[in-house]
Amino acid sequence: MIWIFKKFIKKLKKINFYLNLYKKDLLDLIIIKSIKDFFSSEMLKIALIPVVITMIILYTLFFTAAGFGIDSLQSVVYASQNGQEVVIDENAPFYFIWMTYLIVFLFKYSFTSWIAGFLLYTIGTVIVLQASMIFSIIIIGFLTPMILGILHKKYYSHLQLHEYGTLPLSIWVLIKSFFMMIFLFLILIPVYFVPVLNVIAFSLPFYYFFHKLLNFDVSSTILSAEQYKIIYEKEANNFRLRTLFLYFISMIPFATLFTAVYYIIYLGHAYFIKLEELTKIENN
16 A cells, blocks of 8 residues: 555656646746747737738628628518518529528528527627638738747847748648638538537637648748758647647637737747757757
8 A cells, every 4th residue: 555655656746747847848938938029019019910901801801792792681681581572683693592592591480590690690700700810820921030030039049040931832831721621621511510529620620720821830931841840740749739729819709810929929939949959969
């Protein structure tokens, strides 16, 4: 019995030791340092850029969508709820005709009307929030070299940067990630009808896009292709956990509009630290 107790205490000490190491690395070196850097006047000025541009894009898309039939669909909803005849233009686009028939059916009865209204508002809200995240991540990609340049000058000037990112490669990663996100949406459709799992399934494609773009933007600005391969082979899961942590922050409504710069700072510190470790090993 005493032997088991001693063994248990020994394991607890070992776990505590690793937790302290992890806490020091994660909190002291990355999270806290990133927060301090984010709230510097220089970074806060940069943080305003994705906010302004994303809001302009969202407003433009909203008014464009309104011009392409939202007002007409609202008229259809009102007519179907009041039992009036709905006249559909045969020359209208096929998706508009299909959507009109669906809306007439859903809003004809009070029960289905309530469900449809709830789903439309919920899905609409989620789409707007996720769209703001996607636009912010794309926009922040153009600002990544500037942000990481500031970090490099302040903390890591002893390290040499080897950028493997090029404009054609960046466009390819963006297009590939976008279509992969759409593909994931399609294959996960059956899971959307399973409670609880549908929340995870709906978030997975967005996280994939979020991770791929953010990870590429930061790593391609700091590392060479060979350095990235060496670091990512060993630290892939750690970087996935880091981007997952950032993705959880982005799920706060419109948080990404203001914190996209923080994402770059946080991942930037992580890659700079790994590059520093790799450089020391190579020099020895």
